[in-house]
Amino acid sequence: MVPQTDDTLHAEHVALKERIAELERRLAESEAVANENERLRSALAEISAGHDIAQTTVLERDRELAALHDTALALLHHLDVEAALRTVLTRAATLGHTSHGFLYLINEAEQVIEMRVAIGAHKDGIGYRLRRGQGLSGRVWETGQPLLVLDYATWPGRMPRQSSTFHSIVAVPLRSEQTVIGVLGLSFDNPRRVPDETTIDLLTRFAQLATLALDNARLYTATARQARELELLGQVRAALARELDPPMLFRTVVEAIASVYGYTLVSLYLLHGDTLHLQHQVGYHNVIERVPIDAGISGRVIRTRQPVLLADVRQDPTFLGAIDGIVSEVCVPLFEHDRVIGTLNVESTAGQALTEDDLQLMVALAEHVGIALTQARLYGEAQRQVRELEALRETLAEISANLDLDTLLSAILERQVALLAGDSGELSLYDPEQGDLLVVKSYNTGRDYAGLRIALGEGSMGRVAITRQPLIIPNYQDWPGRLDYYTDLGPMTTLSVPLLAGGLLVGVLAVGDSNLSRTFSDDDVRLLSLFAQQATVAIQNARLFEEVRQLAISDSLTGLYNRRHFFVLARREHERARRYGRKFAVLMLDVDDFKRINDTFGHSAGDRVLQAVGELCRTHLRLVDLAARYGGEEIVALLPDSDLESARLAAERLRTELLGVGEELPDKPLITASIGVAVYDPAEPAELETLIDRADLAQYLAKNSGKNQVVVWAASTLAMEGNTTRSSIKVR
Secondary structure (H helix, E strand, O other), rough: OOOOOHHHHHHHHHHHHHHHHHHHHHHHHHHHHHHHHHHHHHHHHHHHOOOOOOHHHHHHHHHHHHHHHHHHHHOOOOOOOHHHHHHHHHHHHHHHEEEEEEEEEEEEEEEEEEEEEEEEHHHHHHHOOOOOOOHHHHHHHHOOEEEEEEOOOHHOOOOOOEEEEOEEEEEEEEOOEEEEEEEEEEEOOOOOOOOHHHHHHHHHHHHHHHHHHHHHHHHHHHHHHHHHHHHHHHHHHHHHOOOHHHHHHHHHHHHHHHHHHHOEEEEEEEEEOOOOEEEEEEEEOOOOEEEEOOOOHHHHHHHOOOOEEEEEEEEEEOOOOOOOOOOOOOOEEEEEOEEEEEEEEEEEEEEOOOHHHHHHHHHHHHHHHHHHOOOOHHHHHHHHHHHHHHHHHHHHHHOOOOOHHHHHHHHHHHHHHOOOOOEEEEEEEEOOOOEEEEEEEEEOOOOOOOOOEEEEEEEEEEHHHHHHOOOOEOOHHHHHOOHHHOOOOOEEEEEEEEEEEEEEEEEEEEEEEEEOOOOOOOOHHHHHHHHHHHHHHHHHHHHHHHHHHHHEEEOOOOOOOOOHHHHHHHHHHHHHHHHHOEEEEEEEEEEOOOHHHHHHOHHHHHHHHHHHHHHHHHHOOOOOEEEEEEEEEEEEEEEEEHHHHHHHHHHHHHHHHOOOOOOOOOOOOOEEEEEEEEEOOOOEEOOOHHHHHHHHHHHHHHHHOOOOOOOEEEEOOOOOOEOOOEEEEEEE
């Protein structure tokens, strides 16, 4: 057999760079999705023109949407955090008619909030830090709520050193999922320009863009880091395959760590008796040839068999200090099988603190180095690593190119089963609202467990979610923690690993093998963990892409589909029903006397009614049903696989539930709706537009027959019968 050549390694390196370029290209393609926001603005302008709304309000709303649209487009090209945040802040200030603003980010390690970007009166405060609850931004951090101060000079919470040249100030939190990660604020030096709830709403929208920019930059950084780590692992792996002489192997490994990953101080020691002997080092002008195992950090690692991270070496009196100026040290043990044989050390200077990521990387590298000491197994082990990493590289290339979340999850599950040569698997995602795991994909498990919810701590996946550690179970059916849901599964050995984004739980991957003679090894755990890291990045990236896509297909007021996207989905459903001979129903809902609601209670009340209608549709229609804002106060819904009676009952539920919406408005007016229903029958097929016209006509008849009722189109004539004062009537 022939060792892996440099040309092959170079090809791997090029392929990794091409994958990163592909990710950047995919993000750039999101610009096309964001351009759909331009059509949304036009649609909103057309809708607004049909109502009695002041022209100035329409223009202001259009300008806000344009600014948000342009800012979102600009952020697609920003992978530099500071530049992206400055773009958000500057455009928010311009739209808010001020030249003063600031943006703080939270430093979790030090538990402070630090001003990262500022303009106008705040620009000299960049780097300024506050504790939780201190000043305006510290208070927003603490409460997680927006804060508006109309007279900042007299506000009792003002920090003494903070300038009070401005009159009023407003700040909102930046949230990533449920966690406050920063604060965005504007200040106003014109007493006639007073911020209000509209300003808070505007600033909140820009805060969401700032959070997306941060997540985008972090996802890209994580992807780049993964590529660099795989490149380093590839070079070390190549050294293992190429060098059969241990001294040359150690030299190659140490210099590869220094040159590829940029560590300036690297050393490798082997244990002989009670003393560690230096094998090779890079960057030191003083040489410590031998270290007793009862001294120094290396001695402690040998004695405890545990890796050590010293973020600040001054805090450890046992630190030996080969040279002056060392800030941090990572020292990990080298193993040959279960025997400790040495240590691998990296140290930093010039104020650069090493982190947990550095520790984990060194742990992974130390494992590779330890393998090399058994010469008889060296070459075979290296070849196995080559095959695994090649399979991993191909797998990661496939999943990283996919931005559709559902397709991506299926690919992740199937590829991880193939990667570990298993025969079944499951993928669950963490639901932060429910606080549990939701099984989203099953593969070759006998029956589909998608939709199953697993409490944290229960079963193998629930336990992994709690511990954040991989879990191997030799035979799941005999395991005391087995869930009853899986009693129909045959005996199998399983391996589960967490999907983690930083310290946040994203989900759990599980792979099973019905061959009980197989035992998942530490190498399997490491391989699946590497795969899980990249899968997490791909999932987060797909979610980010989905957020951008949703901006283009949703109505911003009701949260339902917009009219354009409804027709895209409805035509697909119409074609499916025509092809397979299935029925479906169309509902057309119109809020009764909506103009009276706007004229009596104001347009904000009308908006609240429409928002409530949107929420009712999401709550009382099925997940497979399609609901959209058709125009003004009209809502259209398509119900797949629904006959006339089931559609009528669904419409009745909506009509009945709507009666309680007015309870939240002043004077508690009765809010009603007229609903028309039309059903597609394969025996008498009709075009989609015809069905919508029928439902619209039925709704029109409901209004003209007393309102607050459901009318069902049942045939081609217009004779009406049944109760016309409430409930359902038929059009025959």
